[in-house]
Amino acid sequence: MNQVRLELSNKFNHLQTNLFPWLQEELGPLSKKQKLFVETLELIQIETFIPYSPKEPGRPEMNRIAVARAFVAKAIFNMPTTKFLLDYLKSSPTIRRLCGWERYSDIPSESTFSRAFNQFSDSQLPERLHETLIGEYLKNQLIGHISRDSTAIIAREKPEKSKPKETVKKKRGRPKKGEERPEKALTRLENQSRGMSIEAMIEDLPNACNVGTKRNSKGFQNTWIGYKLHIDCTESGIPISCLLTSASLHDSQVAIPLAEISHKRVTNCYDLMDAAYCSPLIDAHSRSLGHIPIIDENPRRDKERKKEIEAETKAQRAAGYKTAEVVRYNERSSVERVNGRLKDDLGGRVVRVKGAKKVMAHLMFGIVALAASQLLSLVQLE
Numbered sequence: 123m124n125q126v127r128l129e130l131s132n133k134f135n136h137l138q139t140n141l142f143p144w145l146q147e148e149l150g151p152l153s154k155k156q157k158l159f160v161e162t163l164e165l166i167q168i169e170t171f172i173p174y175s176p177k178e179p180g181r182p183e184m185n186r187i188a189v190a191r192a193f194v195a196k197a198i199f200n201m202p203t204t205k206f207l208l209d210y211l212k213s214s215p216t217i218r219r220l221c222g223w224e225r226y227s228d229i230p231s232e233s234t235f236s237r238a239f240n241q242f243s244d245s246q247l248p249e250r251l252h253e254t255l256i257g258e259y260l261k262n263q264l265i266g267h268i269s270r271d272s273t274a275i276i277a278r279e280k281p282e283k284s285k286p287k288e289t290v291k292k293k294r295g296r297p298k299k300g301e302e303r304p305e306k307a308l309t310r311l312e313n314q315s316r317g318m319s320i321e322a323m324i325e326d327l328p329n330a331c332n333v334g335t336k337r338n339s340k341g342f343q344n345t346w347i348g349y350k351l352h353i354d355c356t357e358s359g360i361p362i363s364c365l366l367t368s369a370s371l372h373d374s375q376v377a378i379p380l381a382e383i384s385h386k387r388v389t390n391c392y393d394l395m396d397a398a399y400c401s402p403l404i405d406a407h408s409r410s411l412g413h414i415p416i417i418d419e420n421p422r423r424d425k426e427r428k429k430e431i432e433a434e435t436k437a438q439r440a441a442g443y444k445t446a447e448v449v450r451y452n453e454r455s456s457v458e459r460v461n462g463r464l465k466d467d468l469g470g471r472v473v474r475v476k477g478a479k480k481v482m483a484h485l486m487f488g489i490v491a492l493a494a495s496q497l498l499s500l501v502q503l504e
Contacts, residue, residue, distance in 0.1 A: 126259050131501045137161060149216045156216060159198050162494040163191060163220070166251050188222030189230065189238040190247065195221060197487040202472035204235045243479045248486035255493055256362055256387050265390035267357045267450065268413075269457035270380060270399065272373050273465065274334060275366070275485065277348035279476045282330040282368075314378040315403045320386075323379035327367050329478040334369025349478065351470075351485055352376045354384040355460045357453045360496045361489050362388055366482040373398040378407050385411050392416055394454040416451050464488050 137160070145160065146152055152160070169187045195217055196207045211218045211229050223229050242248065297303050308316075314323050335345045348369050354362045363383040365376055377399050384390070393408045393415045400420035408415035421427040438444065464470040468488030475484050 126263055127501055130259065130497055133164065134498055134501050137164060145220075149219060152216070155198055156220070158491065158495055159195055159217070159220060161498055162194055162198065162491045165494040165497065166194075166255055166490060168194065168251060171247060171250060171254075185222060186238055186241070189235060190242065191221040192235070193239065193242065193487050194491060197469045197484075198491050200467055200469055200472065203474050204232055204239070208232060208235070239475070239480070239483065243483035246483070248483050248490055251490050252361070252364075252486060252493060253387065255490065255497075256360075259497055260356075260360070260362070260388050263388065265356050265362075265388050267392045267394055267453045267456075268354050268362065268384055268388075268390045269357070269394045269454040270352070270354050270377060271396065271454070271457040271461065272350045272352045272376070273461040273470070274336060274344065274346045274369065275349040275351050275470065275473060275481065276346050277331050277473050277476070277481060279331050279347075281332045281347050284332065310375050311378070311401060311403045315407055320379060320382050323382070324365065327365070327376065327379070328371055329367050331476075331478075332368045332370050334371075348473070349481055351464075352380055353457060353460055353489075354380055355457050356388075356390075357456050358496060358500060359456050359460050359463075359492075361460055361493050364482075364486065364489055366478055366485070374401055374404060377401075377404045381408060381411060381413075392450055394451055396454070416447050418451065460492065464492060468492055 141160065141164065142152065142157065168190050172187045172190060192207060192211065195201075195210075196204070199210065199217075201207045201210065208229065211221065211223070212226060218226070218229065293303070310326065313326070318326075329349070331348055333345060333347055334350060335343055338344055346369060350367050350369050350371060350373075352365045352367065352373070354364075356362060363380055365380055365383075367376060377395065381393065390413060393413045395404070395415065395417045397418040397420035400417050405415050405417060419431060421431060438448075461470075464485070468491055470485060470488060473481055473484055475481055
């Protein structure tokens with residue numbers, strides 16, 4: 123990490139000694155969130171991802187770079203709607219000028235923002251920003267632990283009606299001579315573990331809005347309408363990869379494609395997962411990537427095994443003893459902090475767009491800001 127820390131340290135020093143003093147002289151004192159906005163824009167260089175639009179017949183498009191910066195501000199300032207963002211831009215000259223509009227009258231209309239957001243979601247702009255950011259600073263670094271988990275995303279749209287499953291009645295007994303019976307269909311996990319491409323695995327995952335149910339840490343069932351955001355992050359809280367699926371999809375179905383995406387972006391030693399990912403196929407896939415999986419065991423209906431685990435945990439607690447796996451597993455709390463910060467501070471609880479593409483774009487603007495903030499925190503703590 124020495125090279126990364128050096129690059130980030132140079133960037134941080136540039137911000138503190140050159141950019142912030144100049145901005146404060148021009149715009150006045152900057153708040154903590156305004157500084158985070160500037161840091162994020164400086165790291166991601168969003169203008170390099172907006173293609174140049176040559177002059178064409180008809181009315182020219184408004185400046186898409188300024189609009190993209192405004193959507194980053196919307197995530198950082200945790201704004202619920204685009205209308206709220208426009209009101210804030212009109213009342214805050216500092217943010218308006220940081221986005222790229224000098225005058226009040228330069229700010230485009232709400233419909234222009236809506237069209238631009240459609241373009242950004244179709245082109246996966248925030249996803250590309252995040253992938254480039256991770257590749258630039260963490261591609262050649264060794265990461266100790268990757269923590270994997272999902273979080274509920276509540277949406278304001280009607281859930282998809284569940285289709286009845288087609289069941290084929292199986293004949294009892296042995297097949298007749300010459301009779302051919304259809305083989306048992308492979309599960310999604312079995313297909314994934316047999317070498318599917320990342321694109322095929324993602325295409326196979328459902329991403330329509332529906333009803334999800336999850337048991338919380340206190341044992342109670344939580345139900346919501348919307349989606350699930352699945353995240354891989356480092357022990358320092360930097361999100362490495364994300365996938366959005368239907369709320370009803372079980373966490374284990376996303377483990378292998380998420381692991382493949384993270385493996386392409388970074389090199390890590392350990393994969394940390396909770397009991398929802400307890401599967402020999404996930405374990406074997408993690409080892410095939412050269413990682414050591416540490417997965418909380420799920421005894422399921424084996425009551426005897428459940429009692430053994432409880433007794434062993436109780437004995438270790440009484441003796442004040444922790445195994446190396448338990449110590450490493452505690453690092454998984456980093457993904458809980460990522461989920462919490464995304465939902466509390468960066469727009470994860472205020473999803474007002476509809477459709478998986480738009481919801482993913484909305485969330486990924488927050489993920490980009492979170493990744494930039496955590497990368498800079500690596501040098502701020504020194």
